[in-house]
Amino acid sequence: MSEVLLSAKNLTKRFGGLAAVNDVSVDLWRNHIHAVIGPNGAGKSTLTNLLSGDLPPTSGSIMLGQHDVTGWRPEKISGRGLGRSYQKTNIFLPFSVWENVRLASQSRQPNAARWLRNAANFVAVNARAERALELSGLKDRKSSIAGTISHGEQRQLEIAMTLATEPQVLLLDEPLAGMGVAEAERMVALLLTLKKTTACCWWNTTWTRCSRWPTS
Numbered sequence: 001m002s003e004v005l006l007s008a009k010n011l012t013k014r015f016g017g018l019a020a021v022n023d024v025s026v027d028l029w030r031n032h033i034h035a036v037i038g039p040n041g042a043g044k045s046t047l048t049n050l051l052s053g054d055l056p057p058t059s060g061s062i063m064l065g066q067h068d069v070t071g072w073r074p075e076k077i078s079g080r081g082l083g084r085s086y087q088k089t090n091i092f093l094p095f096s097v098w099e100n101v102r103l104a105s106q107s108r109q110p111n112a113a114r115w116l117r118n119a120a121n122f123v124a125v126n127a128r129a130e131r132a133l134e135l136s137g138l139k140d141r142k143s144s145i146a147g148t149i150s151h152g153e154q155r156q157l158e159i160a161m162t163l164a165t166e167p168q169v170l171l172l173d174e175p176l177a178g179m180g181v182a183e184a185e186r187m188v189a190l191l192l193t194l195k196k197t198t199a200c201c202w203w204n205t206t207w208t209r210c211s212r213w214p215t216s
């Protein structure tokens with residue numbers, strides 16, 4: 001039987017008198033793709049922000065593995081094995097694709113900010129970065145400057161950066177936003193690949209123009 005990796009119970013988030021998320025429970029399973037679909041303003045991103053720790057819940061609880069992470073800061077939840085992307089791409093535009101992914105990988109290294117040590121000498125960091133580039137399909141673009149690659153490739157790069165942290169659960173907020181049909185199809189193919197290599201994937205989307213959906 002599949003393992004539940006992330007479990008939320010009776011999550012509610014209120015902003016004054018507005019309930020953006022109201023009494024939501026969800027279980028995310030190992031080697032599954034889960035999707036939350038709805039119109040703009042339905043609370044999808046708010047729910048994703050609650051699961052990742054970017055917003056504290058008004059009530060309810062969140063378990064990541066055996067840890068009750070309710071109210072934890074996002075960097076602490078990330079350290080327990082949760083990775084996420086955002087609606088607006090979060091990458092270092094002046095840096096190369098490789099430098100972006102290596103920085104993400106280095107965040108998992110104990111004492112990562114050793115100013116007097118060459119970052120290129122972190123063997124485990126580089127190995128994680130190489131694997132993330134391979135999985136995301138960006139290995140041939142590693143030397144390209146992030147600000148010069150296409151929008152779809154930038155979305156792939158953000159996913160590569162999350163993969164470099166070796167997450168057990170991967171939350172994707174509108175991963176197809178702003179993509180054309182061909183780019184969206186490539187992203188769906190990537191998500192289907194991640195289903196086999198990443199423990200669990202959560203896909204938040206308003207709509208999609210791709211011809212096929214990733215299935216659980």
